[in-house]
Amino acid sequence: MSESPTVVRMGVSEARANLTEVIAKVRLLGEQVILTRRDKPQAVLVSHEFYERARTALGES
Template identity: 45%
Template sequence: MTATPTEHRAKIAEARNVLGEVISRARYAGEPTVLINRGKEAAVIVSYEDYATLRELRSYVAELEAGTAPDEVHKARVLSEALALAKYRATD
């Protein structure tokens, strides 16, 4: 069982002052930093590995959505719903 990584939050100006530390946390510890701009989440600094995984998942969902087999359509819907739920939870 994998523990949920620590998520850091920082205003963009503050993160800029310690950018090396923010990048190191993402890269080596797998700890993302949510960047805040004017009180709202603006972006997230994550490891390249996490970014590549997200891109791969999005590509996979797009391929499944383009498919015509019922199984592919079902898989695409399940993955799309999971991504939508993750996005909803991230903004909650």
């Protein structure tokens, strides 16, 4: 994935209701999902591959 990933903001309730589809987009398309509650960021959902690269880059592996 050399292109910048698509970043999507999504409410926690919406993500929960569509979890299978959200995970598929994260895993297969490399999307990053900012999970929000009352329009405030709560967490970010990223692929395991991205997570491992980030940990390595931060020297946490």
